[in-house]
Amino acid sequence: MTRSSSDASGSELPAPGVIHARDAPVTRAPYRGRVFRPMLRAQVITDVVIAVVLGSLVLITSARGMDTPLAVVTVVGMTAALALRRLSPGLALAVAWVFAVFEMLTGQMPDLSNVFIAAVLYTTSAYGSRRVRLAGLVSAIVGSVTAALYIGVDDYRNRLTIETASTPFQESLQVTVSYFAVVLLLLLLPWLAGLVLRTRRSASMSREAQLLAERDAARADRAVAVEQERVRIARDMHDIVAHSLAVVIAQADGARYALKADPAVADQALGTISTTARRALGDVRELLGALRHEQGTVPTPEIDDIDRLIGEMRQVGLDVRVEREGDPAGLPTTTQLAVYRIVQESLTNAYKHGEPGTPVHASLTYRPDTVEIAVVNRRADDGTRGPGTGHGLVGMRERATMTGGTMTAGVRGPDFEVSVRMPAVPASGQMPRGRVTPTAGPTASPTEQERTAR
Structure with missing residues (x-):
């Protein structure tokens, strides 16, 4: 099977039947309120080509065994359902049911085109909405019962005209049960396979969402850490520089006024300025050393x-x-x-x-x-x-x-x-x-x- 468009990139359908292949991403959420799923044009063409090729092979291989020209209509209908299986699983299921009923009403015997129904049921569980998925399960069970009864009734009619080892009803009942088991496996197994694919895809999406959430959380943690470090640096620089500059300014003002009146006081003020400035420089160096993950050269106050x-x-x-x-x-x-x-x-x-x-x-x-x-x-x-x-x-x-x-x-x-x-x-x-x-x-x-x- 070709990969679902839910895992690919494509554009939304602007109108029914018109599909454009673009780079806009398709949302992974199940489609609701629409008949057709968003798909790439290449995907639709691929599905149509595969369906036409398989339908042609069925017509070629079954041409001699067709009882009536109406069988061609059935093959064409089943081929159409196969072509629509991914674009619209629900519509494909409805088409398959219409031509299956048409096949039984016209008295046709099942041919190879009925195998296409298995592919339709696979897509109903893999890509369909909840209702379509449930309809596919019901169709697998009801379709198996209907097909078995259709074959069983026809077999019972044929056995009434011939001699049988036991009663015609018993032999036809065995055929009916056997046919029911075969058809149920043929229809139910693909539906279960599609369900497994859907579950794995959902788990993959959950893992991707978890990874994205973890990545966003890591980015947020890094941003918080950077902001905290900026606040810490600003706080330390303020504590070191603001206090030291206040002392330096005060001493410088005092030294300027005391220079002429009392040079000794001015000299003392200049000494205080020198000591304070050196201490501030040492504190700044310690801070810079800590930022470089080095041990500071000046002890912490x-x-x-x-x-x-x-x-x-x-x-x-x-x-x-x-x-x-x-x-x-x-x-x-x-x-x-x-x-x-x-x-x-x-x-x-x-x-x-x-x-x-x-x-x-x-x-x-x-x-x-x-x-x-x-x-x-x-x-x-x-x-x-x-x-x-x-x-x-x-x-x-x-x-x-x-x-x-x-x-x-x-x-x-x-x-x-x-x-x-x-x-x-x-x-x-x-x-x-x-x-x-x-x-x-x-x-x-x-x-x-x-x-x-x-």
Whole structure:
């Protein structure tokens, strides 16, 4: 059999009887509401040629044995059903039934063209709709019974005129049963073969759909991983560069004003600028090394580095007052890094957006199961000191969320407060010190309150 058009590419039928071979793909879904299936023109021509050749061979081989010219009509009808078997299984089945009944009504004996019915039943189960498939099964059973009775009755009439070893009815009954078994196998086996082909084709389509779904899921996972990596890089670059540049700018401004009045202060400010810039450069190199899957050359900041961070902020004029409770010695690397970056960003924001000359209160509480951070600073009177983009707050929230914690940030009267609560052991588990491979958690867009400069 030629492969079904449901597995090939073709165009939809613009009109009954007109078929165009194009490159547009044919849907694999069963055709509904149409008499003809979408097929390529080459496929239709192939089916017609095969049917004509087989029908001609039947006429040639059975020409002498034909009792009446009406037998030619039966062969032509069965040939037409064979030609239509894939283009329209339902119509081919109806044509086969019409000419089979015509054959019996005109008293013809079955010829080789009746074998074409087996091919029609094969296509009804392989390519037909649910109704056509069911009609093919019923036709195989009913057709076998009808053919057996037709032959049995004719055989019984013939045996009435001759002497038989037993009664004519018994002998004709044996012929009828035997003929029924043969015809049932001839018609039912092709129908079952078509059903097997249909099942295998459906399984293949399911596997293809599963592979496509898995491929799409892999693409989505890769896209999410890329986006998470971009967010992580942006967060780390912001934490490293924003803080360092804020310190450098503050020290540079101070050195410029102190250069003439007190060169020693200016020299100290320039030293702070140099140290901060070198440290920032080392952090950036570490980040770039991690992106290249190399071990960073500078250790990851830990809670012990918070004292140095507070010292830097005090040097630029920020009055930081710290309250500590508990022992952070047993905290894993990821938690220590998150605490350091959150404190760093909170102090940087307080310096950029807070009221100058007012103290900044930082509270660090270490409990066996949780870590709590609170940073409170006075907002600037005009509310516009230092432009803000909200990236710092987003980064802090992401770091808190990554560890399984929560963060709130907003106005509390005249102050602005950042409050973070996170588990002592992050949800992702313990990670080796000196190397951090965070997985980005859900991001939240900063609220308008968070975007407002403090």
